[in-house]
Amino acid sequence: MGSGRLYLAVAAGGFRRYATYRAATVAGVFTNTAFGVILVYTYLALWDEKPHLGGYDQAQAVTYVWLGQCLYATLAIQGGGAEKDLMERIRTGEIAVDLYRPADLQLWWLAGDVGRALFQMLGRGVVPFTFGAVFFPMALPTSVTPWAAFVVTLLLAAVVSFALRYLVALSVFWLMDGMGVNQVLMITGIFFSGMVLPLNAFPGLLGDIVRVLPWAAQIQMPADVLMGETDPLGAFAFQAAWAVALLAAGRLLQSAATRRVVVQGG
């Protein structure tokens, strides 16, 4: 009970920390909206050429674009969430302080990242999405059930996204510098999450592969659940399986790191 409150406080801290930068948030909203407009036009041209590409109609493709812009910062698709701070703390040796705390390292950072995600969603994601819904035709459900299922997939997506980034951040225990892995995180995040093109529009074998990778849990699954393109329970199972697998891998790596690695200091 007491520890539950602790992680809630950490999450609230993560939320408040990002809420401090108001001008940056407004700037982010503007940029996401601008990119959304550019992408919408290119997707409309693509779906004009090939209607029902990937099983989507035009309105669904438009919805996908704006959802992607909404979740871009929320799920730290190209990095820049908790893992950035974690890498820096490992590099400087401040991680030793975190390890001393009477709290679980992974849960501590997860809580902070979920708090951040919630703020990014409300502060940065909702406005571009609403802009899209007002100015472009979108395929949004009118009943409560899909929206409720959507909220669940978003939560699961946030956990998968964190688990992936946590795993990557821990590599800094061995590498000492996060620049290279950050770049890998960015490339894989943008490509495999479907920011370049919805994963259901990927051709052939490549499409089959990208749709079962963990990144598929981030934008594709929530989009498909929201628009009723997939069975919500199947989507939950897919996301939960990846969340558990990645969190477990993170735990293993974490214990290896804390047992073998000498903390940087000076």
Added chain:
Amino acid sequence: MGERSALLEGLRAYRLIAGMWMRSSMTYRTSFVVTVVGNLLVTGLDFVGILLMFSQVDSLGGWSLPEIAFLYGLSVTAFGIADLVLGSMDVLGARMRDGSFDILLVRPAPVLAQVGADRFALRRLGRITQGAVVLGWALVSVDVDWSAPKALLVPVMVVSGAAIFSAVFVAGAAFQIFAQDAAEVQNAFTYGGTTLLQYPPSVFGKDLVRGVTFMLPLAFVNWVPAAYVLGRPYPIELPRWAVFASPLVAVACCVLAGMAWRVGLRSYRSTGS
């Protein structure tokens, strides 16, 4: 006379600072090679996206893959050059927040040269290389009846485009002096601009095309001249000479951006901590 020597002094300062950053990045050679390759991959993702689209369709907005590759190559190469020369300007807001911008003001060298060369990164050659490769492929694969003016327009577009994007970077830096934390707005025009120009103008709404032609004249980086080279109609009516106007537009943009920068610099207030 005074203007001229100030310009020379600025270029000299730029060369010295950029050289220093180059030497520093060359200390870790492996890391340097890795980041160049990484840069090449990151910037290449956009083109992979276009290739993926063309695995499903034969044309986009009526344009073929080589034609879009032509737009893409021009946009990315021009942007890459501007990014190499002035790309660190987006950390200006951070410098003003932590007060280190003040240090640049007291040094006996033009501030613009210092800010432009700040954290000069040769790894940005990755983007230029990638853009140039796509452009090269496009040049040999597009179906164009080449004439002297058309051939001449290609290098003119790259140079004018780089100047136009540089002006956007400088104007963005001036804007950051007023809106320090809002540095990201600049990305909508720089990265957003280069993304927009990778696709044919026929894809976008007429109002958007009008905006990037007349208000923020990014269309002169490639759209307007490239439409002429490829023999494609431009979605909005323009006078005949407009296809050759890119250098003029570039000069005008640079002058305006320079003025904006001076106004911004003059109204700068230190955080004072």
